[in-house]
Amino acid sequence: MIAPAKVNLYLHVAAPDDKGYHPLQSLVVFADIGDEIALEPKPSGHELKVHIDGSFAPGLDAGESNLVVKAIRRFEQATGLTVSADIRLTKVLPVASGIGGGSADAGAILLLLRQAYAPDMPDSDLEALAAAVGADGVMCLWARASIAEGYGERLTSVSVPAMPAVLVNPGIECPTPAVFRQYDAQGIFENIEAKQLFSSISSTNALIAALENTRNDLEAPAIALRPEINDVLSMLKAQPETAFARMSGSGATCFALCHSDEDAETLSRRLDELMPGAWVRACRLG
Structure with missing residues (x-):
């Protein structure tokens, strides 16, 4: 199963509330590329094994801190089952990169677990498990174009055109907690409401026109921590x-929207030459 990359086309972030969390509003879409995850059920008593390979596997922990394992444990607690299986995770997406890789992996394994062990589990129960794993959990579970609100858990499906795009990460991690600390230190909090701009989007041009009136509020604090992001942009x-x-998201991955697949492929090839060492991928968002 593909665990697709998540892209925040805009991300408006409010001041922290009395719980210390940041209400937000974002238009999230998903790419046709992502990590790959597979589940192979084994006889009862078989020890759970998680194998990680792929370009971004080095340094990743396959133990209890991994979001895939956390999702499995949540599923076991909710169902009373013990998952006896081999899991293979192929990491294609950069780590700590603002495109939801870990949350997407957790969402994909939850879908596979339901299919294999609890086919009657309601969507709402699966969503609760995804939300418990991470703030991006529910949106990455379903991987549908949506307006996300609350802390990211309230989703309203939207219709957007399929968009040729290029994703670029300069080869650096950009941990979300540090970006939010920098954002709070700046102390500039604007109105987050913008979803009305996206109530009727029928073309890429219309989408881009709407996006011109939005922001990513985490962009400036991320650049303050990782100036390489500004170089990419x-x-x-x-x-x-x-x-x-x-x-x-919170970076460091950036995206370019293009008017055609040919433009996206051309741009991707050129950026590979201009930015050796960067992770560059042409894709479609939707």
Whole structure:
């Protein structure tokens, strides 16, 4: 199963509330690329094994701190079952990169677990498990274009055109907690409401016009911590195939929207040459 990359086309973040959490509003879409995860059930008594391979496997822990394992444990607690299985996770997406890799992996394994062990589990119960794993859990579980609100758990499906795009990560991690601390230190909190701009989007041009009136509030604090992000954005915006560019999530991955698959492929090839060492992928968002 593919655990697709998540992209925040805009991300508006309010001041922390009395719980210390940040209410937000975001238009999230998903790519046709992502990590790959497979589950092979084994006889009862078989020890759970998680195997991680792929470009971004080095350094990843396959133990209890891994979000896939956390999702499995939540599933076991909720169902009273013991998962006896081999899990294979192929990490294609950069780690700590603002495109939901870990949450997508957790969502994918929950879907596979339900299919294999609890086919009658209601969607609402599965959503509760995903939400308990992480703030992006529910949106990454279903991987549908949505307006996310609350802390990211309240989703309203939206219709957006399929968009050719290029994802670029400069090869750095950008931990979310540090970005939020920097954001709070800046102390600038704007109105987060923008979903009305996306009530009727029928073309890429209309989507881009709406996005021009939005922000990613975490972009400036992320750049303050990782100036390489600004280098990526400047490079993207200077390319003729780029129709719109922005950072996704808390970074460091940035995206460029293009008007055609050919433009996206051309841009991807050029960026591979201009930015050796960066992770660059052409894809479609939707």
